[in-house]
Structures are given as C-alpha cells and as structure tokens.
Amino acid sequence: MKLSKDIRLFRRTVALEGEIDEFLDLLSEAGLLFKLGIETYLNEEGSENFEEKLHQVNKIESSADKLRRSIETQLYAQTLIPDARGDVLGLLENLDNITNKIEGTLWAFSIEKPLIPNQHKEGFIQLITFVVEAVEAVTQASRAFFRNIDAVGDHNHKVMFYEKEADKISTKLKRSIFSSDIDLAHKTHLRHFVENIDSVADWAEDVADRLTIYVIKRTI
Amino acid sequence: MDITVIFFLTSGLFLGWALGANDAANVFGTAVGTRMIRFSTAAIICSIFVILGAVFSGSGAASTLGKLGAINALPGAFMAALSAALAVYLMTKAGLPVSTTQAIVGAIIGWNLFAEKETNSAPLIKILSTWFICPILAATLSVILFLFIRWTLKHANIHLLRTDAYTRAGLIVAGAFGSYSLGANNIGNVMGVFVPVSPFTDFNLFGLIHLSSIQQLFFLGAVAIGVGVITYSKKVMETVGNNLFALSPVAAWVVVISHSIVLFLFASQGLEQFLISQNLPTIPLVPVSSSQAIVGAVIGIALVKGGRGIQWKVLSGIGVGWMTTPLVAGVLCFIGLFFLQNVFDQIVFT
DSSP, rough: HHHHHHHHHHHEEEEHHHHHHHHHHHHHHHHHHHHHHHHHHHSTTOOOOHHHHHHHHHHHHHHHHHHHHHHHHHHTTTTTTTTTTTHHHHHHHHHHHHHHHHHHHHHHHHHHOOOHHHHHHHHHHHHHHHHHHHHHHHHHHHHHHHHGGHHHHHHHHHHHHHHHHHHHHHHHHHHHHTTSSHHHHHHHHHHHHHHHHHHHHHHHHHHHHHHHHHHHHHHO | OOOOHHHHHHHHHHHHHHHHHHHHHHHHHHHHHHSOOOHHHHHHHHHHHHHHHHHHHOHHHHHHHHOOOOOOOOOOOOOHHHHHHHHHHHHHHTTOOHHHHHHHHHHHHHHHHHHHHOOHHHHHHHHHHHHHHHHHHHHHHHHHHHHHHHHHHHHHHOOOHHHHHHHHHHHHHHHHHHEEEEEHHHHHHHGGGGGGGGGOOOOEOOOOOEOHHHHHHHHHHHHHHHHHHHHHHHHHHIIIIIIIIOOOOOOOHHHHHHHHHHHHTTOOHHHHHHHHTTTOOOOOOOOOOOOHHHHHHHHHHHTTTTTTTTTTTHHHHHHHHHHHHHHHHHHHHHHHHHHHHHHHHOOOOO
C-alpha cells in the first residue's frame, strides 16, 4: 500500500528518468552505428548495408530530438530541478549535437562518396574507433551526472584520453594523405572527412568539459 | 464582547500579521523562491500548521514570557503589542533584521518600568541566554544534518530527478513542521501579553474539543499570522529565496528542518515532561527568533563549506538588531503608555 503510494507520487519522476536514460541509449547507439557505418563503407564498397546504417542513424536522430524536447518541456513545465535545470538543458542539447554531427558525417559519405585508398583505410578505422570510444565515455559520464556524480570525473578522463588519441590519429592520417601521390582535390576531399569524423570526438570533449563544471555546481 | 476589548486586541493581531508576513519566509522562503513549491501551497500549509501549533502547543513558551511581566490591564497589553509591532515595522523599514521575540520582550520591560514593577530576572536571563543558544544550536544541528545528508547522497547514488522529488516532499514536511513550531513558539510573542487579561471564556465545541480561553486567544493570533502569510509574505519569500540564501534545495531543506527542530525544542511541553521524567536537564520553553535560527543554520552550512561567503556585514547587522530591537520597543512602549494613561485616560496597569 505504502509502496504503491510512493510509486504514484514519484511516477512522473520515474517516467522522466526513463526518458533521459532512453535519450542516452540513443546517443550510445548512434555512436556504435557510426562505427559500423564507416567500417561498412570502407570494407563493403557500394554495399546497401551502409545506407541501412545511415537510415538507422536518421531514425535515432529524430527520436533523440523528440525525446530531448519532451524532457526539456517537462523540466520546465513541472519546474523540476530548478538549480540544475539550465545545466541539464545545456547537457542534452550538446549531446544531441553529437548525434547530429554523426548523422551529418554519414550523410556526407553517402552523398559525396569519397574514394578512400586502401593504404588509408586502417587509419580511418583507428580514427573511428577512438572517436566512438570518446562518445561512449561521454554517454557514461552523462549517465553518471544523473546517478553517480562522483564517477563523472573517471568517465571524463577517458573522454579526454580518446579525444587526444583521435587527434593524434587524425594528424597522422592527414600527413599520410597529403604525402601520398593522389591529386590535391582528392587529398582535400579526404581531409574534409578525416576532420568531420574527428570533430565528433571534439564535441564529446566539449560536453565533458561542461560536465566538469556542472559537477562542481551540483556539490551541495 | 465589549467593542473596546476587540479594539485593544487589534495591536496583537497587527503584530501577528507582521510576524506572518516576515517569518513565514523563514519556513518556506527558499522553497518558494527557488520555485520548488508554489506560493499558494506554501501559504495554505503554513497557515494551517501555524494555527495548530499555536492552539495546541503554544502555552509553554507563552507562559515564560508571562513570567517576565504579567501585564494586568488590557490597555497596557494593547500598548505592549503595538509598540512591539511598531518596532518590528520601523526596524524592517530601516533594513535591520528584526525579531518579534526581542521586540515583545523589550515592550514588556518597558511596561514593567512604566508600572514600576520589578522585571523578574530569572525568566529574563532565561530568555536572553536563548537568544545566543538558539542560533548556535541551529548551526550545530544544521552542520550535523548537512554532513549526514551529504554523506548519504554521495553513497546512495540517487538519480538527480529522484533527489529533486524527495527534496520537494521534504521541503513540504519540513515547512509544515516549521510552521507548527513557529506557531507553538512564537504565538507567545503575539498574544502572550493578553493572556492575563484574556476576554474569552472556556468552551466546548460539540462536546468534542475543549478550548480554553488562552487557546481561543492563541487561535485568534494564529489566524492573524495566517492572514499575514497569505496577504504579504509572497514578496518576502521571493526575496529571501533568491537573495539571502545561495543554497541548493537540499541545503535549504537542512536549514529549514534545523530551524524547525530548534523552535520545536524551545516550545515542546511534551519534550520537557519527558526530560523531567528521565531526570535529564530540560530546555527552557521560551519564544526564540525564527530569523536567528535560520541565520544560525545557514552559517553552520557555510562553515562546513569552509566559511567562504559568510556575509559578516549581515551578521554584524543582526548583532546590532539584537541590541536595538528590544530597546526601541521598550522606549516606544514607555512613551505610548504615558500617552495612553495621561492623554486617553486609560488604566494601563493595576
């Protein structure tokens, strides 16, 4: 009896917690599909599988948008977490930008169909691996922000690590592209894709930086 | 009831209204100011629990105040309450933190001086000592509670939204408890001076509830406090919530609950009887300042956080208020009694 009352009292809160978790699940999923999509593009040239991954990310992106709006509306309409509302809003919007960036990069692959020479494919795989690790770590840091604030620092540390590694690979990859004997237009085209993929890790790092500040603010 | 009796009671009602307008902000200010609780919810809960506290637990603290000086003529009680209310009003206008407790104590001493009656030193010392004990006790309680809550939140890994929901519920419970304690502890300030000259007689409500004349008097005073809460406290609450307390809602809860416990300790006859039965030292039942309890609790938390951000200027202002409030009320009462006796030809003491 008491438990059911308790549940009723906090039903809306529990539902909203669920939506935030779902939003973070979608971000994590988008990251994993990003990796699968790029790997498919590199390994199965002209395959339908890549377009399928892009389609999945599209769906995730629009679901994430809907969820974000719903969460934000509820936070404001029910005047929840007045002291952390602005921070949560900023966090969700910046996380959403990561999904947007992933979607945009995959669309660029689909539209521009860059020709990636075999000698650079390994570099692209390494880059996407670190980028997706950074996205995964920032997702965990965000989850921790809601449930276990002490763990945010540990996850943020990983975000920084993977972002740095992604930067190193990106620089190495660009050097190798520009020192190869393909024409300049092709080189510039490839550089554009390297930077696009790398920028996803940069966004993840920006979110991690914000989270560090939010954690300081949330110390009671 | 004689119309003059009603007239003389109005000064107490005015003081009650001022107390409601100011002190409700101590209980619900942070919650309303940070929009954790709607003003209407806060005002209704506050009014109901102030009345309950005043009627059912108000007599303990009020009787100590009565011992300080038993004002034995209604016009005298009228002037004591009026001068206390005016002191509160003037000090508030001057921007100084004010306590109705100190104002009424000053006014009673003013009456004692005018009536050439000796101020009973034992209750006076009791009351004066609690003005120091109250904020220190509130600070100690808030430190203990704050450390405990912080430790719990650190280890319990409760979701941010769940913490928010619990804090909201906690603020309502603490606010209700705080309002009850405020009514129990501070009704003596509002109606205490009228106790010896209460115009009411005991009566039974449908044979179920017995209300003594003092309880009826306290009910009336508590209704005035409630009116003060509903009509005038919104602005004060919003100011307090946004300006004075740069605290998180959880820390605000700690402040409110510490304040409420302190007020309750200084008003509970049940606790006093329990301590007596256990042969333990008792806590004096004295009206204490709700604002000072809040300030004490906030300072407690500020000290835990390393003492940064303590507004020493505000603190010294409170120190000045402690000394000037009773003085202003006492002088006003003395002068007022003189006029009431010599110009309006009223018997202000017997």
